[in-house]
Amino acid sequence: MDRSDRGLPRREFVKRAVAVGGAAGLAACLQREEPEDVPQAALAPEELPSRQHAWNEFLSTDDHGNDVPPRHHLLLALEYVGDGPADAADERDQLEAAFQTLERAYKRGNEGLAFTVGYGPAYFDRFESDLEGVELPDPEPLTALEDPALDEYDALVHLASDYGHVTLSAEEALKGELEDLNGLAVEGTLEGVFEGAERRTGFIGRGLPAEKQSGVAGIPDGEPVPEDAPMFMGFKSGFRRTQASEDRVTIDEGPFAGGTTIHLSKLNLHLNQWYEQDSREQRVAKMFSPTHAEEGLVEGAGHNLGDSSRVTEVADAADEAARRKGTVGHAQKTARAREGGEPIVLRRDFDSTDDDRAGLHFLSLQRSIDDFVTTRTAMTGGDLTDGSVGQRTNNGILQYITVANRANYLVPPREQRALPEPAPTRD
Template identity: 80%
Template structure:
């Protein structure tokens, strides 16, 4: 990964292998990547935080304190094999052993593995008892008149992330019961007989990675214009430290699922022909950030010069006024959903070329799904479209994206992550 042609080719190969999956892809990754440098766990499972989503303290950061997410990501949509409620203690012990295997085999973080498991409304509908009032987990739904997404109904979702493609693939194969050993340790148990993997989605994020993957991908112009330093297909940095909610802010505070969180997951197709072939850079900056960012030349390259903040709160100005003048920025609109000046969702999204189409898997963490809905409504900006801004054109980035799937999940604390009851206190 030293930036040489050979290194770039290897990185592109590994990302393709992660997208394909399976034993042959894993074997190929093991041949291409350095495996001896992947550390086993520094902490025992008992020493890890109770929050499954407590990743930040274990992840790399840049010079400005922004989190640098792992390069490779896998999402596994799971279906419970049984017909009724998941109530077998043996199954819970089996799953917990599988999770402990991963936690012991790999150090938590970029150089090892970070992962979570969440459970959807379809899983909890198997039980007679209801989720407690402290948990907000509605069925997914379309969140704007302009979208008609497929609504995922998987029982559970596993999110695997690492800087090494072979680590995510090894974790997947171990969970499926296809490996006896992982990173030098015996695999204790797996999902076999409890969950089937119904769908897998793969992706990547990081400087230069989208540019390597753009050739021949639907939604990207043939001229291959994605900037070489861009961490995502739309060309700009996201996830600035001051535009992200803290892990504390997205953590459920009360009830049996305290220390848990919720996930909203959207699969978004990108259509970037106009974005790159017709829109000027100033227009792209205006639509992604705000017109002021473009007018004052605040964004260099992908935006690394902005430091730890998009500067929306500082210079973005009033979104309604910008809309009346003709263009309002995506970040400018989304910032309206803040509470007490602070963001309310934590984004862990990444790009994808699944099915040879440019896409973003928008994965966000929030205390309640209502927090995501509030943020999404602010980003859609329907309340701003009565002036000179149409419902899509010059309204942030709406005209370049199509929401194809939506899903909601509850991520329990680690102590309840293996087939939780909907109301553990009463169980």
Template identity: 80%
Template sequence: MDRPDRGISRRAFVRSAVAIGGASALSACLQREATEDVPQATLSPAELPDRQHAWDEFLATDDAGNLLPPEHHLLLGLEYVGDGPADAADEREQLEAAFRTLEKAYKRGNEGLAFTIAYSPAYFDRFDAAPAGVELPAPTALTPFEDPTLDAYDALLHLASDYGHVTLSVEEAMKGELEQLNGIDVEGTFDGVFDIADRRTGFIGRGLPADNQSGVYGIPDGNPVPEDAPMFMGFKSGFRKTQASEDRVTIQDGPFAGGTTIHLSKLQLHLGQWYDQDSRDQRVAKMFSPDHAADDLVEGAGHNLGDSSRITEVAESAAEDARNEGTVGHAQKTSRAREDGEPIILRRDFDSTDDDRAATHFLSLQRSIADFVKTREAMTGTDLTEGSVGARTNNGILQYLSVHNRANYLAPPRELRSLPAPNPA
């Protein structure tokens, strides 16, 4: 149970500590969280899946079978410290020792740690060669109304846990500041291999956005985010039947078979009109579909919907709703990007208050970056903007967010995760 302490809940305090980072934040976080509850690994590194991104079987689920992602997330943008290609065997061994330390120190999943390490086009440019068998384009703007910063870090480390101190402890250990993690000796660090060039933090889970909304730019005064919402916009997402399976997003052929690609966007949220001017029905129509609002399908944040947002039934009416209703839903548009009736991306996004600004770190896994681009094009809905629906107004949730950053990465299979060559074969 959260307990108020000097006007701030434990969950909000932990979120703030993760956002600040460093040894002092870790110390403060350790005083608020029950460190004795964090289990060490139950599987040896050799027993873990070959896929880095194989999280689902280790994550908690709700009563409807929807996956519950870890509450706290930390994204570290990493720069290789050497000149030219990262091809030193001793550096690979050092990194692999670091990652195996993490796998020994924490049980995989919510109550311990889930993590992936992924590499960017800029990393492979050091070799003057693209990763074999994988299309990994440099990031670019994907809509006519965005001008994002295009990230060019060599690598991305994604850390996730229900305990904020776990992500902070891992960060400090990788910097060489801790000798032990959860009772396990630290056998490798990033020292001399990677510098941490950027850190982004976030959270997801029922009640967390409400706990962290006060005084945040992009959210109007009055704490409007509902208590049962897992994200700032007030609704549940990540329904089991709207998510691609890990099999669907896994690369099938070539030396990187068993890996996946990652697209990461930072989306700034602008929720003044969303909460202060739009009615509840308007928010439901724009997030789901006009039919969801008219039929009163969504109770609260939408937990009543079970394992499906019931959006496939209205996907084909997107153009008709845009023309006749003057509104088309975000989920309704996005649902059009399916193959054989199934979604093609797996979302692992979460909210953030970095720099005291409301944002979403939209992190998606897909077999090919082209699958993300296809999904984003469906979500943008430029084919629906003629007539009564403007380019952004009443076009799903486009007018309530702006794209701040974009990046693409390759997450290799575990055996290739430590400074992969472009063609490991």
């Protein structure tokens, strides 16, 4: 950080510091955030849920009971440094000590830290035995128009907090760059086991996208992102009744029972037409449904909708909307992917300005990757456009996103999160 950063708003400065990372980014972030004491853990590691992805009970909620995600996010893609299968007991002990250091140093949730550790197909390919009880396919393009990079990282650590300096401090501790973390000694690191391959950063929350939109590729000049929007496209997401429960996305049998899977997509946003040519009514129709636009259901970013976007009420009318109105809503299409009336994926995605361009890290949890594919197929809506995703001008928001990367990970239960074997024995 240099003198040119001194005039930046605090939250924009923090975003840049998180993106830069390292000791310099952490120091700058600490200086500008002026944090109060961040609470240490209220629970010992052994008292935490077995499910790594059990965040919701520790997250803040809004007036409607919606879970409020942490504002700052950091994704660390890792490569295992060994040549063969990861089977050294001392390496497992070292990693578990590192993860428990994070759990002891910070209270779980928004005001402290939430994190998960996942492993990709490339990691499990190192073993002679097959992965048992879970289908973890290699990522692949999901439409004829996609040409994403297919990530082959061994592991992924997802760090999230309302404070940018907390995610950066956790990263530095994992790298072995800190001796103390929030007043506690660092007892384990990733050193000698994993090395960093890529880091991605992001944010979500009312007001953050508006503060971070200036000079970002993919967003037109004039700062069109509304002040009350939690995401770049101007609308709220993550309504409680449009999200799968943590129970629904949890693997319920086999050696990895209590775990889940992650699908991670890196999406580039193209919002010039979205804000410069499309009207407010068109944006509502494409994001939610034509009915939402015609009946004026969405005020501002949609905070008035409470705990439901009300798209389940119009999901069955998606075909009619496409044929008769020439527009079908993104959420309207996606809501068709339900079982027993309930969603099958839990979204924990967030916006990004990595590489100085508007993006979205789409991170979803599901019991199986097939559940994500089912949901993504419904969102693509090829069946609504004569089977061709090429006819997509008014097909939700497809024309405003490009899939840059795809990846799949298994998130094992906490007791197996340090170098899991493909067929572990459960007590």
